[in-house]
Amino acid sequence: MKIAIAGSGALGSGFGAKLFQNGYDVTLIDSWESHVKAIQTNGLHIDINGEHCHLEIPMYDSRDIPEDVLYDVVFLFPKSMQLKEVLDYIQPHINQSTIVVCTMNGLKHERLIEQYVELPQIVRGVTTWTAGIESPGYTHLMGSGPVEVGALVTEGTDNVKTIVDILNQAELNGVLSDDLHQSIWKKICVNGTANALCTILECNLATLNQSDDAKNLIYKITQEIVHVATIDDVHLNLDEVFEYLIDLNDKVGPHYPSMYQDLINNHRKTEIDYINGAVARLGMEHHIDAPVNHFVANMIHAKEQQLDAQ
Amino acid sequence: MKIAIAGSGALGSGFGAKLFQNGYDVTLIDSWESHVKAIQTNGLHIDINGEHCHLEIPMYDSRDIPEDVLYDVVFLFPKSMQLKEVLDYIQPHINQSTIVVCTMNGLKHERLIEQYVELPQIVRGVTTWTAGIESPGYTHLMGSGPVEVGALVTEGTDNVKTIVDILNQAELNGVLSDDLHQSIWKKICVNGTANALCTILECNLATLNQSDDAKNLIYKITQEIVHVATIDDVHLNLDEVFEYLIDLNDKVGPHYPSMYQDLINNHRKTEIDYINGAVARLGMEHHIDAPVNHFVANMIHAKEQQLDAQ
DSSP states (O other): OEEEEESOSHHHHHHHHHHHHTTOEEEEEESOHHHHHHHHHHOEEEEETTEEEEEOOOEEEGGGOOTTOOOSEEEEOSOGGGHHHHHHHHGGGOOTTOEEEEOOSSSOTHHHHTTTSOGGGEEEEEEOOEEEEEETTEEEEESOOOEEEEESSGGGHHHHHHHHHHHHHTTSOEEEOSSHHHHHHHHHHHIIIIIHHHHHHTOOHHHHHHOHHHHHHHHHHHHHHHHHHGGGTOOOOHHHHHHHHHHHHHHTTTOOOHHHIIIIITOOOOSGGGTHHHHHHHHHHTTOOOHHHHHHHHHHHHHHHHTTOO | OEEEEESOSHHHHHHHHHHHHTTOEEEEEESOHHHHHHHHHHOEEEEETTEEEEEOOOEEEGGGOOTTOOOSEEEEOSOGGGHHHHHHHHGGGOOTTOEEEEOOSSSOHHHHHTTTSOGGGEEEEEEOOEEEEEETTEEEEESOOOEEEEESSGGGHHHHHHHHHHHHHTTSOEEEOSSHHHHHHHHHHHIIIIIHHHHHHTOOHHHHHHOHHHHHHHHHHHHHHHHHHGGGTOOOOHHHHHHHHHHHHHHTTTOOOHHHIIIIITOOOOSGGGTHHHHHHHHHHTTOOOHHHHHHHHHHHHHHHHTTOO
């Protein structure tokens, strides 16, 4: 079974490393030249929960995938705005049997993916693993999972089981989701509050939780997300989700969310259009107002422009 | 005619200086001890549109106003949150003939002032003069006005005329407002966008105007303000106001609004509750939603808490 990691930045490298360590035929693919070259020349240096690993793992530049290679499983791990580019380069290397796994943050990535494969081929999910990249070829992976996955249509159930097995073999803690859409929307509540607010206020999660006014911001964003989630027949309890978010922020206190790292530290464009922006857009499609999420997305974009984010 | 400036910080000192220079019997009053002492000892040093002036102008500490002093006119110039404190100390020194002038930023200050004097005694207005304070006793005043003033009830018309005359005698460019409430709400549009957004994004007005997303933020805040303004029978044209705001930001480009200076530079609490916060509150009273203004007020408060603003 040939597995590709399409988009091998922080989280992609991490998943690839775990699969490789556990005997899978896995290849990393990425478009970032210096990262690709570093791994091709010196292997991947990855810190997994504090343990340093040095892996001679196969790596392709996305422009140099050999023509005749065909993958059985593709894990998609690009930033949301690069998903189309990644699907375009992987398309010649997949067929109607390939399982495409998307545990990326953000809403409705399947709308794009289903332009490349049939719905039953798509395994959608969310993960609580976190990762980072120190320099080309040097990354880290943290956490213990789980990776909750599910099928978008009943015909995809067997594919989901295959992926859960692979994830568990690779010690990535795969779990069959009870309610895939609920898991996705709950993750959107996490990202739509912590990521956006810590980036606007330039603070970590502990600081965010210290202020009743910031909690009020969390509450209002979440209130709208919970409302828009009903379009997917997801009915979250607002107060329960709110408590969950506050607890989570307390637990990971000193952490700066990935959006903060992207924009404030590295002046990179964020995934806001796939999180709060997507909430506002989906709401609009269904005549549900989400002015606060729209405003937050605009605010992050204004900040991107201000910092000349690339 | 005895005039008091109740709250003689930046703008109060500026108005007091212009009145004093033009022969009025004016006294500054303030509670900031070192500022009071500096002016009592060394006079007021004020830069008025680039020209340095040194004035031996009377100044009282608010705790030391002589018992028998009675003022004919009181200009109120505290920060909004100190208005009650100022009215409390000035109350023994006004009577039913005193004219009380309030050109402070913010909405509905008259609700508090009318607990101290009758409505016809109140002259309400807005001004485009700007001012700052460098150190105790050292301030500056910039601009050319106007100071638009009007009456809250017909019986106050003569008092308004008196104040317009005084302002013009003092070269402060007093103007009788065609439509007082419209002037106030238009100023709220200015303060509710430029002040709040430059403070959240930590930028000046030029930077704000450079980004379409920031302009979008300006538009959305203004849209709600224009809607809530209808409760005062004020009907602003949204697109016209928006154009006006963008032009204004262009004109004063490198300027950092006073809220930015208060919070970001000096870690002082802001007047947000009297601007965006007041818009949301007034909206709520009249069942008009203003979620974005509410969100902006929360965001500023979160930032105040984060910066330990006093």
